[in-house]
Amino acid sequence: MKYLKLKQAVLGLFITSAFGACSTSEDAKPTPSIVTQTVTNLPADPTMNISTGQPQAPTGKFTLFSLKDNKIVSNLDSASTKWDIGFRGTTIIVNGGAVRTGQGGAAIATGLFEEIKNIAVNQVFNTDQSATALAIPTGSGLGWYNYNPANNWISPIAGKILLIRTAEGKFAKVEILSYYKDAPTTPSPTATARYFTFRYVYQANGTKKFE
């Protein structure tokens, strides 16, 4: 997909190599490389088509995303474990709970993305219980964003990291960076909303460690 640009962050590699340098000979197996992936301009049921520049009616459907494969999953697969998180407007869902198919869940941590090196053993993960009782709460200041009524601007709350349990029971951490197309530097009435930019780390080995 054209609008989905993937960037390999050097951070993960750097951590891996630093670890490699310090590691002793008892472990010959190389650490699986953990990388920070950045997703830009992920549409979340937008009301503006960015390729045509024309307004469009929202579909009411979530854009489903696989953290494992770093790609969008078709809505036809909504009742599967192929996707981990979904986006529609400011609402973010996970693939777990009474109204979902997978083993997913979410919790919100406070801190810097790089600082979160593991998830606590006793960390409680919430799940999606109904269309309104979601693992990631909606509303300004309650979940991942603040809403400024003075300029109608949605800002992802800095320092809020989404801890995600994926549909398959693996773990990831996600930081939402922008809610607007091309992540504008200042609030602007002409900015196109419902295009997410976020970065994440996915741990494929099933542990809660991110390094």
Add this chain to the structure above:
Amino acid sequence: MTNKQLLFCLSLLSLTAQAQQQDTLKGKDIEEVVVTATRSEKMLSTVPMPVTIITKSQIQQMGSVRLQEVLQEQTGLTLTSSHGQGVQLQGFNPDYTLILIDGEPLIGRTAGTLELSRIAVGNIKQIEIVKGATSSLYGSEALAGVINIITENPRNQQLSFSGRYGTNQLTDLSMQASMHKAKLKGNIFLNRYSSIGYDLTPETKGKTVEPFHTYTAQTKWNYAINKKLQASFSGRYFNEYQESGFEVGSPSQWISGGGRVQDWNILPTFTYQPSTRWKLQQRLYYSSYQAQSELYTPDNQLFEATNFHQTFFRPELQSNYILSEKHIFTLGIGNTWESVTATRYEGTKYFQNLYAYAQYEWLPTQRWNIVLGGRADVHTVYGSQLSPKLAVQYEANQWLTVRGSWGRGFKAPDFRQLYLNFTNTVAGYSVFGTEEIVTMLKQLQQQNQLAEILISTEALTQLKAESSFSYNLGAKLQPSKKLQVNINFFRNDVENLIESQAVARRTNGQNIFSYRNLQSIYTQGIEVDATYQIHSTISLSVGYQYLDAKDKAIEEKIAKGEIFRRNPTTLVTTRVKAADYGGLMGRSRHTFNGKVFYQNAKGWSATFRAIYRGRQGWADRNGNLILDEDNEYMPNFCTFNASISKEFWSKKIRWQIGVDNLLGSTQPDYLPNVAGRLLWTSLHLQLFKKE
């Protein structure tokens, strides 16, 4: 403000500082009498609280016509503009300063701020500003302090007219008459003030300030029934009409109309003074405030009509008793009835507040003055309040006096916070006062309109009064007759500040807001005022305030490393450091004023005044809801005002010209009430005067 302007500001001061050396004549020794700080007439020098006086002659020399023009030039007061022009005092919003005319409160704070331009200054004798919590005498709202406008008392036979005309067709016309016949004295003041407004943003339709005209009438009468008993009556009427217009919708539609404000009050008073030691005063104050607006679409359909009507009635009895030179007592008791009927309220709402206050002044020696006081308020809605106060002054020697005061202040939840019942039909959100919210939530739940309750209804029940502890510590230095320096440190610890908060969500996704006691803040700083009599004709004064006003919870979170910010360009998140936190929005850390007053025996007088306010927090731009980035500040701002006047024909005529905002600096986005350069001229005629 550019650096150039700041430089100008500073060079002016150094210039006048150099001029200091050439003088020799002695300063003026007139003792000023104040009433606000202790509710009794006191020499300013003996009052142990921080008090500022603005005299009639200062106001005249400045050429000001409305209250906000006078107040904005005073040290420690900053003009703010939010639902009206008000002043910030010791870092508090205008809602927290009580504004009195002749000791009685002005009402009509529709959204918290009392519009200062409602008050004409033509008949003011002096303005007294008491800083620090003064709820011990005045109850609610006297949390930051009290501004008391003392109008002229009727004295002699006189008749005078004044007129001022200037830029924006700003026109001010006044008439003052006073009579004295045997036991009866009376005066009357009439004023008309109008302007065609101005437009700082010509590219948009509609003016920044729309045309308006206002009328004020004030009168005061005294009748000496006998040597011990005196009856007096004062009344005031104010009427304002202002046009308004704005564009709405798309394609845009021009909505226009206007708003009218009317307020009036009457105050009959009986004063009984059986001896020089004992004074008993009965005051009966009634006031009414009404604001109405009507707006129409281009095809003359009613777009919106609003109405707000408040009444205030208060009988009060006060007794001052001087037991001896060392012991003075003041006692008072009163009751307030208030009501509001408004478009956004269900029915008429009532308040009742019974109160009593007591004050003891102890002067053990010539050098010491100790004031101990307190007030109890019993309110029908928010419960009881006790407001103690202690103030001490010590005159160490001829040139140094030290004083300190401590007190509790409070502000009762207002009608809006308790009873507002407002739903924005366009956006779909609602705001309900705390006395309405529970019923409204139940109602909405029955109608299946509630998606979620965010805060349990038990937690929403009662709103407490906002309260503070206020500390002031200062010194008055008078190293020579010509130089006087006042220094005051202040600190206010405020809790239970009321804020609106989303408490539930509608099925349409919109929030329902109500009010809760949330914030704990502090304000602290230092204020320095210095006056120097350079010459018998020239006096120079400078004032400076350093202010820190912060939210305690945010400071705590920053200390714990729980507040972050994201760089909008790199999208990298970092922790906010304590040094990055700029405190509450809308406060300047540094404010400064410098004034030169000139007056000679030939009837010439002149003033030059500079007012500087440092940058102040404006709005959060990086989404972390706090003030922490440079682009979240409104830039610093400096204005210069000047005036010259000359008296002719044994002071029967005074002609004055002046300029406000000499450099024409404006900040349309931040300070819409600052018009550009205003040139004006005025003429004062004293037609008749008999001592």
